[in-house]
Amino acid sequence: MSYIQKTTFVAFLVASLCIAFLTGLFYIDLRNVLEASEQEGVTLKILRSVEVLHHSLQYAGEELIRYKQTNAAHHLGSYTEAGTELERHVLALDAVDSSDEVQQKQLQQLIKAVYRYKSAADSILKIPASAPPTQPLLASVDDFVHEQLDLLHEQVLLIENRSRAILQAADEERKQQMQNTLKVFIWFSVGVIVFFAICYMLVSKALFIRNRMEEKLRKSELLFSTVFYKSPVICCITELGTGRLIDVNDNFTSFFGFTREEVIGERTTDLGIWKSIKDRMEVVNRLKLNKSFRNVELQLHNRHNEPKDISAYGEILTLDDRECVVAAFVDISERKEAENASKRLNALLEQKVEERTKEIADYKYALDQAAIVAITDEKGVIRHVNDNFSKISKYDREEIIGHNHRMINSGYHPKQYFSQLWRTISGGKIWKGEIRNRAKDGTLYWVDTTIVPFQNAQGKPYQYLAIRWDITDRKKAEEALLQAIEELEEGAAKLKEAQAIARIGSWDYEFDSEKSSWSDEMYRLFGTSPEETQPSLPALLSFVHPDDVDEVKDKILLEAPSGHRSFYYRIIRGKEEVRCTYNELQYIHDEQGMLLRVTGIVHDVTEEKLVQEEKDKVTADLLQRNKDLEQFAYIVSHNLRAPVANVIGLTSLIHNYTPGEANFDKCLDGIQACTRNLDEVVRDLNHVLQVKLEHSETKEMVNLSELVDEIKTTLQNLIVQEEAVIYTDFTQVGELYAIKSFMFSIFYNLITNSLKFRHPERKPFLEIFACKMKGDIVLNFRDNGLGINLDAHGRKIFGLYKRFHLHTQGKGMGLFMVKSQVETLGGSIAVESEANKGAHFILTFKS
Template identity: 35%
Template sequence: MRKNIFWYALSILLLAGVLYFFNRSHKSISEHSRLMGVSYEVHSHFQKLYNQLYKAAILHPALIAAQKSAGTKQPFYIDSATIINQATLLQQTVEDSVNKKIATRLYALLGQEIGWLLNANLPDSMQAGQNQSHIDVFRRMDSLITAGIERTKFLIAYRTDRLNEVINHVRTLMIGFIVVIVASLLYTSLNFFNQRYKRRRGEKEMATVLNRMSDSVISLNKEWRYIFLNDAALTTHPQGRQATLGRLMWEVHPEIKESAFWESYQKAMTTQTVVEVESLFGPLNTWFSARIYPSYNGITIFYKDITQAKQAEQQLAKTIRELTDYKVALDESSIVAITDQKGTILHANDNFCRISGFNREELIGQDHRIINSGYHPKSFIRDLWMTIANGYIWRGELKNRTKNGNIYWVDTTIVPFRNDDGKPYRYVAIRSDITARKLAEEKLVQSENIYKMIASSIPGSVICILDTKLTYLLIEGKLLEQIGYSRQQLLGKQAASVLPADVYAESEPFFKQALAGNTVKRESHRTGYDFITRYIPLKDDKDEIFSIMTVSIDVSELKNAQRNIIELNRGLEEKIKTRTEQLRKSNEELEAFSYSVSHDLRAPLRGIIGFSAILQEEYGKQLDEEGKRITQVIIDNTQKMGRLIDDLLEFSRTGKKTIQKANTDFNLLVPGIIEELSPPEQRKIKWEIKPLLTAEVDASLFRQVWVNLLSNAIKYSRTKTDPAITVGCLAEDTQKVYYVRDNGVGFDEAYKHKLFGVFQRLHDDHEFEGTGVGLALVDRIVTRHGGKVWAESKEGEGACFYFSLPAEL
């Protein structure tokens, strides 16, 4: 390209030089031609003047006079005006400086001697020797004219030579220019054909290269017509190369103007800049990536199918979104920490900070010794590190310590991230808080002996405790082996994996109801035994179910009796009595067992309280604050257990006590109970006792009803500044309704169905003491009298407890 530019510039300079030379030569030839014309004209003027002077000089005056008188024409007559005019023309025409001087002198001499010339006969004068001075002037004019003629001839010859010289130069230059032009044309033609050959060969090579490319390439001229397609482009132009070349783009792809590509094509064509675009081309349902290169005569488009890459990109974006969602979910639900290979904490999420009590700045850069409780032995920690350092996942439970010294448990999974060499460079610890479960397990262990004692004391029974995943944690009772199972077979395993499919299918609905918080009963028959099973949910202090207990009692004899009663006719009354007596004895045994258990449990409780008191009195000084606190917790819980036993005994007595009805005046009974329940410091309660209807009831039992209801009202309203309790009665057609209303803390009505169950409480012990038996006792007493119990409340606004009795009572 640079070489061509050089030759183009050289040609232009050569042409300019030739034009300049021709211009100068043209001017020179024109000037010489003009001067030659002037010289010829001057020569003519000199010659004419010479002739006119000689004509004037050779005429005789007499002859002139005779001719004039005769009226004949004188062919040689020359007058002074003609001669003067001729001299004037000569003077005006001459340009040469020498001739100018000659013409000037000649004109002056003519003006001086013109009269003499016209009146004298020069030849005669010369013969006679007359007028010598005029003759000298004439001779001088003759000499001047002759000198002018010679000078003019010289100038004509000189101008002719110069003109011929210029013409020869022009001819030589023309020949040289023609030679140069011919040489240039030959060179240009050869170069043109060589360039065309190279261009065609380059185009073929370029076409070969482009056809070998995996990317599609098309070229369009400024009219948007196809001028090139490589082989790869034929996949998007199924009409073929020949059918496509020369056609308009929108004839081949009618929808192109509605796509994002058209705007980019126009931009590249208009702005002459390279444009890149990625978009989906709807008609082909394909993603393309295009790069448009503009040129002076159109555009060239390199494009390729990126559908798979786009789908992979979309899948990657989806995966990244999912991973982000997983991370958010993990951060929300779990305790997450990331450490380097040395155990230095690099990341701690909010849950980690919340449970440990440290802020993120305090954790980052530290290792996990900052939360080490010292509970686990060094061998345990060493095994943990050996596992993850070898690239394996470690799972286990860890006991940690918070910033303020509290203990918490976490279920932990530590996942090592390995580099290309297979060596861990990061550890991700994912934990969940299991403190509540561990505390529940500790409580479960504490109460396990009690459960074992209860189960072993009930003949023909089995008690099982299962966690929320239905894994057997405890099994006690001889009935287990009688129905074909062993303790080793079930302990530590899930019910679904060890029970026969049909047995588990029958039991599963009851397990689910118990896990939902309901106590349910089931009667079943297996391997010749009939038994009744109760599914009881066990809850922690937060009223959350942490396990369930199943109590199965062999009632084969009772069920056989029931079946025999159905099968026997009324004439078998004695046998029915026998079976009934057996049933009665079984019930008495159950009642006796409850009573016995309650009494038997008192002895160990008294021992615990006594030894704890001795520990406080005799060793209190040796105990630290934590030891004193634990001792006091033992005493408090043991006393609570004693109250619970008392309530159980009362509940048991209520169930078997014979009702002795009498006309009872509640207007006398209730004030006395209020006087007993309200010590002086609680006399600030505002009491409103409305008239109460008398009823035919067991006075001693209903005294317990009123005591429980009124004591609850006092207890749950004690946090109020101005407590108020109302006692009243409503008379209806078929029943009498009594109520106790307070303005205390109330309860959530969503849980009111739990109020009258044994051990069911809606408030924590640390807020309001109690055993959860009082309202169950109220319900049993009222129910035995043919009535019912219910309650209404708004949380924080108080509660109202109702019980009804039949009006005929």
């Protein structure tokens, strides 16, 4: 307990005793006053009673004398009443209990005298009234009465004098008592004032000394806090012998989550901040050997058991004759986290590359197993062929590599055929067609060929991928069919047999008579019979798919310039079975060149079409994945390599500086910025890969009007702010079977692009409508915004990180994601646009 606290406690105790003393003193005075007041009340009551008694005695005596003089009855009644009143007053006076013995004795004497007087008066009344009153008798009665009254009067005066004396004595005693109390209070107050004045002086002196000491202490603490408490690094002072903490700075408490009171005097091991006791023993051993340690990286725990990476510095100093360890720590958690994040990103990147490489390898394996593959350079020199190529061409791989495809040219196709092929692929477009080749042993074979050009950054092809499918059997079947048709007149049975084998029906139609005939296979193809269906052109068209019927009718009725026409169309067999057919028409004329009839064949190629569509799908998917891999490689080489190199460089550079230096902090900031860039690129990459790889969401019928309304609600503030008008027309197509989240993302990106890239001189207007075209569903997004210069940006409009207007924020991912999601849904996207004239995006989906 401090000196000031002790002084204050004593003052409080004395004040409490003083209050108790004054309270007791005033209580005693009040009690004495109360007793005196009660005694004065008794005395005053005696005075009044004696006075009334004296008057009653006089009145009774006078009435007694008058009665004796006149013998009047009313005087006797008055005397009787006065006697009764006299007895009442005597009883009241007898009931008074005076504390003064003399007064009490005088009252008893007065009461006895009154009783004697009353007894004598009553004796006078007993004298017979018939006897005439004589003068001597009357004189004696009068003298007796006055004599008794004088005696009573003397006693009354004695009582009154005694009562007045008692009252006066009480007044004197009260005055003396008040004076004594006042003196005691005055002296007591003076003593209390003097005591508290002394206490105040003592406390003031103690406070003055304390303030001076505190001022010196504050200056000392201010100086010490500048170099210790406010240090930007984490500092602490530990007693070497006991390991107890003597002092810590603010950064220490905030870093570990303790208060100063919780850590001062405690051991670091008791606080539980060491992750490993071995680390502590290593630091202690370094101190014993070198008296200091430098740049020791440790991992400690804060109060919440969260790991913290630090770089520690320490030295042994003597403070107050004690050996102490002054230690400083620098938080390197962010640097460690950046290094770990860099390692994780590198590992993730390697994993993604490995996964993508394996995926491409799997697709390549599948393609090699099913197709004939060859890769050439830009000049057509073969650089790679798979086993199927060698198998069908009969050439070994070593014989083929380094040569061009002329070595397997059969000479069947004209030079113009291959010239058109080269013009197509050298222009960056995909070529599809059928080619007859010659194997090493001279045998001929047919291949359905798709050639895909791979382009460099300048849009020039640097190699070509040729994917072929062996269709020799199909071509033989077609040749057999044509031969069978030519030999139709020689034998209908042979034709029917050939048609049944090849699943080919034939028919003809005469234009003049509108008569038609069908082969037996035609009925089997249409799933009907001659009894159910009469052959005619309307009957044939009735089996055609509704979406193809107009086109088929035009092709039949309108003669081809060459007199021959081939095409595909769909038929409906039964109620719901849709089949795909290949058709060839031959128009026959008379000698004058007038059109007589048309002959046609119908080949059921549903299975072949499905196989071909699957092949095309695999080819397109392979091409798209190859493009994705190229894009992925581009991101790795351009977007990840620079941040990773920066992180490595800054991590190496930071070891040249010590914590607390400006360059050290700049290096940490640089590492954090590079890590954020890495994380952003990887997140974008994962987002793209998820669109490509994850199709677990179920397709459903998506209501296009409701979808637009939902997006308009989301963008309500932006639409109102830009005063935009969005017009929709889904009367032809109201629903689309697709993944709803993909459709929401596609619509959202295209609508927000129209609002963000509005033309500054006109209000945004966006028209969204759907229609059917050649059996496909076409979605149109047409706006009046800034538009895009397709001559300058046409090849990269759907590229990743491609931006064409820099006045708004963005990453250049919107159109890339739209294209990826459209293609994932099996559709395609095209754009028509001119600078400052708006843009028109056309999305096509299979019905």
